[in-house]
Amino acid sequence: MSREAIPAVVNVDVEGPQINRHVYGHFAEHLGRCIYGGFYVGEDSDIPNEGGIRLDVVEALRALNIPNLRWPGGCFADEYHWMDGIGPKEDRAVMINTHWGGVEENNHFGTHEFMALCELLGTEPYISGNVGSGTVREMSEWIEYLTRDGDSPMVRLRKQNGREEPWKVKYWGLGNETWGCGGNMSAEQYAMDARKYATYCRNYGDNKLYRIAAGAADFSYDWTETLMKQLGHLGCQRVERPLYQAVSVHYYTIAGNWENKGDAKEFTTDEYYTTMVKAARTDELLTGHSNVMDLYDPTKEIGIVMDEWGTWWNVEPGTNPGFLYQQNTLRDALVASVHFDIFHKHADRLHMANIAQTVNVLQAMILTDPDSGALVLTPTYHVFEMNKGHQDAASLRVDTPAGLPSRKVDEAELDTVSISASRKDGKVLFSLSNLDADEAVDVDLDLRGGTLREVASRILTADALQSHNEPTALEAVAPRAHEVTATEKGLRVHLPAHSFVTVEGSVA
Ligand code: AHR
Numbered sequence: 001m002s003r004e005a006i007p008a009v010v011n012v013d014v015e016g017p018q019i020n021r022h023v024y025g026h027f028a029e030h031l032g033r034c035i036y037g038g039f040y041v042g043e044d045s046d047i048p049n050e051g052g053i054r055l056d057v058v059e060a061l062r063a064l065n066i067p068n069l070r071w072p073g074g075c076f077a078d079e080y081h082w083m084d085g086i087g088p089k090e091d092r093a094v095m096i097n098t099h100w101g102g103v104e105e106n107n108h109f110g111t112h113e114f115m116a117l118c119e120l121l122g123t124e125p126y127i128s129g130n131v132g133s134g135t136v137r138e139m140s141e142w143i144e145y146l147t148r149d150g151d152s153p154m155v156r157l158r159k160q161n162g163r164e165e166p167w168k169v170k171y172w173g174l175g176n177e178t179w180g181c182g183g184n185m186s187a188e189q190y191a192m193d194a195r196k197y198a199t200y201c202r203n204y205g206d207n208k209l210y211r212i213a214a215g216a217a218d219f220s221y222d223w224t225e226t227l228m229k230q231l232g233h234l235g236c237q238r239v240e241r242p243l244y245q246a247v248s249v250h251y252y253t254i255a256g257n258w259e260n261k262g263d264a265k266e267f268t269t270d271e272y273y274t275t276m277v278k279a280a281r282t283d284e285l286l287t288g289h290s291n292v293m294d295l296y297d298p299t300k301e302i303g304i305v306m307d308e309w310g311t312w313w314n315v316e317p318g319t320n321p322g323f324l325y326q327q328n329t330l331r332d333a334l335v336a337s338v339h340f341d342i343f344h345k346h347a348d349r350l351h352m353a354n355i356a357q358t359v360n361v362l363q364a365m366i367l368t369d370p371d372s373g374a375l376v377l378t379p380t381y382h383v384f385e386m387n388k389g390h391q392d393a394a395s396l397r398v399d400t401p402a403g404l405p406s407r408k409v410d411e412a413e414l415d416t417v418s419i420s421a422s423r424k425d426g427k428v429l430f431s432l433s434n435l436d437a438d439e440a441v442d443v444d445l446d447l448r449g450g451t452l453r454e455v456a457s458r459i460l461t462a463d464a465l466q467s468h469n470e471p472t473a474l475e476a477v478a479p480r481a482h483e484v485t486a487t488e489k490g491l492r493v494h495l496p497a498h499s500f501v502t503v504e505g506s507v508a
Pocket of ligand 1: 029073074075076176177308356357362
């Protein structure tokens with residue numbers, strides 16, 4: 001059964017703020033099988049690799065144009081000592097990954113391997129430094145090692161390890177979750193540390209750092225406010241202002257609570273709707289943090305970096321609870337598509353977002369089979385691929401004068417249709433999600449200020465919300481061609497129940 005079509009007005013010639021490509025960013029932590037077995041198999045593996053890096057994973061991710069990759073954590077970052085991960089592999093120190101499964105970390109994947117991975121992916125590195133158990137000197141020297149040219153102790157060490165030229169590293173995290181695993185600090189205590197660390201994170205040559213202060217969990221606006229306040233009143237005139245260029249925030253989507261987050265594949269329709277309400281709260285979250293920042297930075301110079309987001313379910317039965325390995329269904333894909341619509345809407349303040357995490361951990365793009373090595377692209381992967389045209393495009397406002405269909409979910413009201421649009425290089429891309437579990441809906445795109453030609457549409461859906469891909473069913477949830485109908489004013493787009501649709505066309 002179909003409802004009445006929803007009118008959506010889009011002025012294709014009125015460009016809004018640019019959608020930073022970095023909101024399509026990624027995250028790879030030394031956690032479970034994300035690095036080892038996921039990105040990195042070692043040079044002796046039967047799996048085709050370059051310097052130990054899996055080439056099938058690289059190829060799949062290159063198709064997403066991933067703009068950046070955050071590493072080495074997460075909580076792991078605040079226990080990571082970078083000097084343990086350079087030099088001959090056989091001499092590298094072994095440590096225990098106390099956060100994630102208590103397993104041995106042999107440090108075979110270190111700075112040089114990460115930078116090689118970024119080069120293979122054609123992506124920008126985002127390194128998260130250690131504030132929790134590290135030192136200012138350690139962080140400062142890591143930047144010198146990576147980015148300084150000429151001659152200095154760290155440059156000599158880098159050259160000794162086989163790398164002549166400095167790398168370019170722009171994105172730099174000043175710790176992670178410093179209210180928790182990154183040191184259990186108060187906001188005031190961390191704000192002082194952030195000032196200190198930022199001071200000694202230096203720009204070498206034309207490598208201009210973009211420093212990201214470790215931000216709040218969820219809706220803790222006080223944390224953001226403290227960090228914003230502490231950006232002022234600097235004693236030394238010679239330091240770069242602002243001391244940090246962004247404040248981060250982390251927000252995960254769960255259906256239950258932190259003790260029982262819900263099953264990744266076996267969930268009820270009610271749990272599905274609860275999940276969607278939680279995902280949609282990202283709009284409230286970004287609005288809230290942005291409003292606080294406006295008080296101190298009305299011109300929006302400082303960015304929000306949402307460097308951890310995504311679904312977090314109970315681990316797959318039989319897997320190590322510390323490895324955070326979960327399956328990924330059509331529900332996860334819709335969580336991602338809703339996030340992107342919200343990210344596009346906040347293009348003026350949101351500089352970056354990183355889904356947690358890229359391979360084999362939490363809401364992954366890619367799952368690899370530990371025995372056969374087989375690679376599975378998840379439904380979430382396909383949303384990133386279908387949406388990649390929004391990267392660095394101008395956002396377009398979508399008005400729905402008759403409102404959006406909605407449903408009551410406990411105390412909340414959930415809009416069951418979500419739409420965003422952008423324009424780049426003479427092309428317009430629309431993303432439309434129908435979150436209704438059972439009912440289809442049509443959207444009438446009323447396009448003003450231009451005509452759309454060479455229209456192509458794709459759809460991501462499946463029989464059930466619980467549908468997912470696995471080695472024996474690689475394409476259970478995969479994009480397919482979709483028909484849209486030309487109308488007098490633009491286009492009619494049919495959205496089956498629980499579906500994600502993109503429509504692209506040249507604008508004349
Ligand atoms: O992404 C998994 C973990 O979640 C990260 O290590 C940490 O920052 C967050 O709590």
